[in-house]
Amino acid sequence: MMNVTRDLFKLPLEEKQKYTNLVGGKKEYRLESYGSDMDRSEWPVLDWRDQFYFIMEAESQRLDDLWPTQPPSFRDVLHRYAGRCRELADGVLREVAKVAGLREERYLADMLDEKAVTYVGLNLYPRCPRPEKVLGVRPHSDGTMLTILLADAAGLQVLRDGEWYDVPVVPGALVVNLGDTVEVMSNGLLTSPVHKVVANGERERVSVAAFFTVDPEREVEPAPELVSDKRPRLYKKMKNSDYMRELQDSLARGGRAIDKVKL
Numbered sequence: 001m002m003n004v005t006r007d008l009f010k011l012p013l014e015e016k017q018k019y020t021n022l023v024g025g026k027k028e029y030r031l032e033s034y035g036s037d038m039d040r041s042e043w044p045v046l047d048w049r050d051q052f053y054f055i056m057e058a059e060s061q062r063l064d065d066l067w068p069t070q071p072p073s074f075r076d077v078l079h080r081y082a083g084r085c086r087e088l089a090d091g092v093l094r095e096v097a098k099v100a101g102l103r104e105e106r107y108l109a110d111m112l113d114e115k116a117v118t119y120v121g122l123n124l125y126p127r128c129p130r131p132e133k134v135l136g137v138r139p140h141s142d143g144t145m146l147t148i149l150l151a152d153a154a155g156l157q158v159l160r161d162g163e164w165y166d167v168p169v170v171p172g173a174l175v176v177n178l179g180d181t182v183e184v185m186s187n188g189l190l191t192s193p194v195h196k197v198v199a200n201g202e203r204e205r206v207s208v209a210a211f212f213t214v215d216p217e218r219e220v221e222p223a224p225e226l227v228s229d230k231r232p233r234l235y236k237k238m239k240n241s242d243y244m245r246e247l248q249d250s251l252a253r254g255g256r257a258i259d260k261v262k263l
């Protein structure tokens with residue numbers, strides 16, 4: 001997966017721009033596509049990365065035109081990677097449900113039904129001549145059930161008790177982040193980590209992020225059995241598609257979408 005992603009970014013710009021996020025060459029961006037950060041941001045500095053971003057699963061929801069056709073093995077490799085990630089997501093969500101004390105082990109895993117959408121982000125963080133001036137990705141948490149990350153270099157950092165910690169890179173290992181949807185459904189028993197990617201002055205970095213999100217029409221709220229007098233409800237209900245919109249706004253402003261649903 002890492003090799004085809006690196007090869008994809010090495011393609012000539014004309015090839016990559018077939019999937020551009022500029023609509024009609026203008027600054028009206030679409031989310032699913034190839035390009036760099038949108039400069040509608042109120043955030044003063046854009047993210048230092050190039051990204052392909054499109055639907056990976058369910059197969060029936062894929063926009064075929066946005067799946068790169070080069071390098072030749074790309075589609076087949078990504079299709080197989082998607083299947084393996086799904087198995088992992090299912091297993092992790094079953095364990096997470098147990099940790100949260102949910103009676104039904106499949107409560108969270110079952111949220112990834114046929115209407116759930118998995119996006120993939122293929123990221124290139126170029127070597128940066130002034131790494132202290134920019135970030136690869138600004139601080140945020142993911143609006144997902146979980147995110148599965150594969151990266152070939154250090155750079156990811158996670159915030160804990162006000163301090164940033166490096167996430168180590170273990171060759172061939174994946175990093176799994178819980179997202180905001182699990183935080184809400186677990187009524188805050190599990191939290192969605194704030195993370196960022198720092199720019200690197202020495203080398204480029206490539207990463208692949210699989211974002212498992214629930215059906216856009218699904219109303220996300222704490223599991224009723226995790227709400228009690230002792231543990232009052234901490235989040236209000238919000239339709240997932242509305243949450244996704246909040247997320248884009250928060251990224252542009254620099255705040256956190258989850259604060260919008262906190263009671």
Ligand SMILES: O=C(O)CCC(=O)C(=O)O
Pocket residue numbers: 121123137142149151156195196197207208209
């Ligand atoms: O590239 C990475 O390691 C993480 C990227 C990320 O956090 C994101 O795209 O949401």
Ligand SMILES: [Fe+2]
Pocket residue numbers: 140141142147195
């Ligand atoms: Fe993220």
